Amino acid sequence: MSEPLLAIDDLHVEIAGRGRTVHALDGVSLDLAPGEALGVVGESGSGKTMTALSVLGLLPSGGSVTRGTVRFDGEDLVAGGEKRLRDVRGDTIGVVFQDPLTSLNPTMTIGAQVAEPLLLHQDTTRKQAWEKAQDMLGLVGMPQPAERMRAYPHQLSGGMRQRVAIAMALVCEPKLLIADEPTTALDVTTQHQILELIDDLRARLGMAMILVTHDLGVIAHRVDRVAVMYAGRIAEQAGVRPLFRAPRHRYTEALFAALPEKAVVGATELRTIPGLPPDLSTAQHGCRFAARCGFATDVCRTEEPPLTADGDHAFACFHPVPEEAADPLDDVVPGEARHTPAVPSGAPLLEITDLRKDFPLSGGPFARRRGTVSAVGGITLTVRKGETFGVVGESGCGKTTVGRMVAGLENPTSGTIAFAGQDLAAVPRAQRRAHRRAIQLMFQDSTAAMDPRMRVGAILREPLVIQGVGDRAEQDRTVAGLLDAVGLPRGAVDRYPHEFSGGQRQRLGLARALTLSPELIVADEPVSALDVSVQAQILNLMRDLQRDRELTYLFISHDLAVIRYLADTVGVMYLGKLVECGPAGQVYAQPLHPYTRGLLDTVNVPDPEQAGESRTPLGGETPSAAAPPSGCRFRTRCPIAQDICAVQEPAVTTPLGAGHQVACHFPLLQDAAPAAA
Known part of the structure; x- marks a missing residue:
């Protein structure tokens, strides 16, 4: 096997505050091969973002690595110190944060911000940096990149700002991209476009990626391998398909069970994980998930389970989910009606x-x-x-x-x-x-x-x-x-x-x-x-x-x-x-409008086997509300638009009977079942 691009070994991180010290990471070990995509998931406070920040040397105030190594491209970044990290950040390691507004300077133009990493890390003139920055904006799908170069962050939409943040992260063609919740606040179509963009650029540049997110649907379709974190430790690690089909740790199983896609199968409530994650400022004994686990026994409360490898599937659990257990995703099917609430009868x-x-x-x-x-x-x-x-x-x-x-x-x-x-x-x-x-x-x-x-x-x-x-x-x-x-x-x-x-x-x-x-x-x-x-x-x-x-x-x-x-x-x-x-x-x-169908096809279903071959995600940009299209406002993005859509606004009709209304000249009746008698 080739040498890993990134090797995190026994990493311990502490954050000293007033009167207490939080042990944010406690013995985290991860490897990442060149070109590989690793997803890191877990609840808030599990340590997934802290792991990413540790690679970058961007720990919060009072934070420090107390033990362990972070080797990137054969070099220990922890031992290299802050000066070496400044050389690496933005050059060979790019990062995209959750909120692009925190990454962008409101007083600088977009062009200046995208060109800045080139001027800092590469031997280039301002003219060359400006031209490459403009090319990168075009590469990330920014409309009218030459004009956007002179715009300011507040003049762009959320999706456009995230494209700028991606351009900044990739303009130096890094070997590793760290994406920390890059699409959490975005709608499904913008999320799909951003993730498709990252996948495409990864393939072009041969980059490896660490994708930090709590969205299991995104993880299912965008990574090769998954690490599940809980309370500062790795709870489970496996390839994306084995993990989704047969999770072994009880915490991973509980995360899947809490998905809305699971609970709508005749259930009145979502399954939840009782209690709260442990306080990492206090000493931890035994399995950290034991207090919230319905399968915990005395050994779980007194001994810490080791990370046991079963082939390429590793998990730290004394009472793992049996391999022959029912598939946790057996009834996750996109677009299928899994609950049919009664038509509201109130006044x-x-x-x-x-x-x-x-x-x-x-x-x-x-x-x-x-x-x-x-x-x-x-x-x-x-x-x-x-x-x-x-x-x-x-x-x-x-x-x-x-x-x-x-x-x-x-x-x-x-x-x-x-x-x-x-x-x-x-x-x-x-x-x-x-x-x-x-x-x-x-x-x-x-x-x-x-x-x-x-x-x-x-x-x-x-x-x-x-x-x-x-x-x-x-x-x-x-x-x-x-x-x-x-x-x-x-x-x-x-x-x-x-x-x-x-x-x-x-x-x-x-x-x-x-x-x-x-x-x-x-x-x-x-x-x-x-x-x-x-x-x-x-x-x-x-x-x-x-x-x-x-x-x-x-x-x-x-x-x-x-x-x-x-x-x-x-x-x-x-x-x-x-x-x-x-x-x-x-x-x-039975979606009747092409826009509704496009939204449903764009959703990342939390199942890696749902390849999406029969799905047609929405494409294109939403027109400006200051000058909406004539006729049907969706026609500029509609796959079945015809001449009438440009000149006549569609009336509201009920092709499946009263209660289900659609405003479309050509509702998708070929995909809909007959209305019930």
Whole structure:
């Protein structure tokens, strides 16, 4: 065998803080061959990002490698020190971080930032660096690269910024690319384009890659080998197909079981992993997963299991999953209806009619208005009491704008929003505050939604104070009841938001939305940044609270698996228009609009055997909302568009019967079963 490009051996990393030391990595060993792609998965805090940062020498303040080696291309980077690491970073090792805004300098043009690694690491002139940077932007699929070179990061979309970050990482043609959650916050089509781009560039440049992610669907299709991490150690390591078909560690098995794709097979709840990962600032004894494992015995609690190799499959578990156990992915089939919720029969609670929202487009605060952006172009939908209405679509389709208008944070340009039969725009201003108690918003970023200077008790009590609900004692009882409802200890009232994990903060966000006992909660991407096990806990909690409190959800997400699990009805939006709407099971099993079919085909199913030969992922770029295409807005990307699509906007029809609507001149009836009698 050839010498590995990267060899991590017995790596120990500690992070010293005020009064405690966190043992972030405890004996991690990994090899990576030239040209190989390694996926690293695990819950938040498992050590996957810390492993990647250790290779780069980018440990957080107080962090240090206390033992072990990191050999890259035959050289020990730990022994080389910071000076040698500065030479390697950006040259022979490229890195793409999760949030491109943290990687890009807002005061520098795109061209200057992509050219910078060349000027630092290679003997080149500024002109040559600028030309190569422009070529690299073209290589990563940036539209109009010559013009984008002089743009600034804030002038680009999220997908474009991520393409810039990839161009910066690859412009020096490195031997190794480290991609740390590069597509977590992106919608399915942008995610697919970015991952396809990375795969293509890897093949061209012969690069090796470490892909850090919690998305098992991405791992299934994009890597050769997988390392599963838990509490700073390697729990399991194997080729991608053997791992997905026959996981041996009980933790890996539990991660697969928490997938929404698994639980929708007749189940009412997602399987979750009980408890929390161990506190790595304290001494660890025995198997670190024992406290959360249903198969743990006394030996697991007293002895640490060794990483045992069974051929090319290694795992650290005293009671491994039997090799003959049922396939964990045997019922993960893309697009198949695995639950058929009853059609909601409650009375209409939210009725939206021809809703439109235009934003002014100008060149700056002192420039004249140059036109408008059509964020929402006239949608009509009904949400019934007690149902979950899921809204899906790519970034920029208008789904969040709809949610903000329903929650009262944006005013419609035209159209009506009726809640419980009353037009919200007609509510007298003096009564709006009280009326808004019935509609609450759950934000995507729970951290940004909470004042970091306020304790949790004050955050949850604030709406009660504003609305004048009860005295202090009654408010305290309400806050305590809310913490009980979302599964947090009552002692949390004295802590600040930053003292909680991401999943716990999202529970706080849900508690905040429940404070005034609303009838409708607008949930805007509430689980998009959570790992699979925490996501399962939040989704189960939302379902339980919906049942116990008779809640109605308007659930906004770009995660089609989550929507399929949670929603009764699904509305698919594209460029401000509702193109398809119907019962969740029917929309997923029998998509009528080419856009819906394209979204489903673009999803990374968590099964390496689903090669996607019969799938046709969406391609092309979404047109500008400032100048949407005439006729059908999807026609510029539609594989079946004809002349009529350019001149006539399609009417809403119900080819499969009432309840399943589509706005398309040529719905995909050839792929749909006949409507039930």
